[in-house]
Amino acid sequence: MSKQPPSSLECQTADQLQYPHDFGQGHKRKAEQRATLVTLLTLITMLAEVIAGIVTGSMALLADGIHMAGHAMALGLAALAYYLSRRHAHDRRLSLGSGKIADLAAYTSALLLGVSTLWLIYESIHRLLTPTELMPQEAMIVAIIGLAVNLLSIWLLSGQHEHHHGHSEHAHEHHEDSNLRAALVHIMADVLTSVAAIAGLAAAWLWGWTWLDPAIALVASLIILRWSWGLLRQTSGVLLDREGPDTIRHAALEQLRKHDDTTIVDLHVWSVGQGAWTLVAAVVTHGNTTPEEYRADLCAIEDLYHPIIEVNYCRNCAHAVD
Ligand SMILES: [Zn+2]
Ligand SMILES: [Zn+2]
Ligand SMILES: [Zn+2]
The missing domain is CATH 3.30.70.1350 (Cation efflux protein, cytoplasmic domain)
Incomplete structure (x- = not known):
């Protein structure tokens, strides 16, 4: 009978060749904290709007509160992805580390945004064809609240491109954080629709142009759709192991x-x-x-x-x- 080779622990050469199973996801990113903070901010706004909507009987406030719930979900997903990829950074069940959790979350987020934008396009076209009476004052208040919360969220989230290690300047395209980008795209999409709503409502108010609001909303939807598409392309490439x-x-x-x-x-x-x-x-x-x-x-x-x-x-x- 032939002799058994020593185990990888007994063999010094094998021991030295052990791979470190670190895929760079173990450290806490600043973005995780920021994403959590922005999720909380969105949840508070959502609750405030829903309660105010019920108390005052304003459908616009209530509708925006429900809309905020969607955002809280998307932002919460981003925060959760950071947490999970950090928590499972050394989980051997994930063959090549936990880094793709963030890409999966960003892909899902972009998909949800894209689908909800398709609905917005349908709604805008419908309102262009059959103009309805707007309640400018009420809707204006909602749009301004939304804009303020979103601008605050962008300020909190942006500027988070962090460097995990000191190194010489090289091409930084490979450092893009798609999870953070997905969260930002969600909020940017909302800023765009808020601005569109404010401009459209002002025009309806001043000159009776009820068509401007759905028209701007339609243009905004197309821009958002483009963002979602870009994000889907980027994240699906990562998920499919693109070169x-x-x-x-x-x-x-x-x-x-x-x-x-x-x-x-x-x-x-x-x-x-x-x-x-x-x-x-x-x-x-x-x-x-x-x-x-x-x-x-x-x-x-x-x-x-x-x-x-x-x-x-x-x-x-x-x-x-x-
Ligand atoms: Zn040869
Ligand atoms: Zn290995
Ligand atoms: Zn680098």
């Missing part, structure tokens, strides 16, 4: 080509969360470069986690070893 950015790819190629005995056979780079990437590569070496050297070089790349490399030794080429 990563050139910055990471070039960095990997550069590291592998440092060894001039190396032929690169295969390279896949993809996202494992906000500003975090992983790769799988296969090389053929015509010299003495060891797997450990390749791995150490790849591990030196910033924002790249858990790279896997297959090293093959060529025995066919004329210049191959032995």
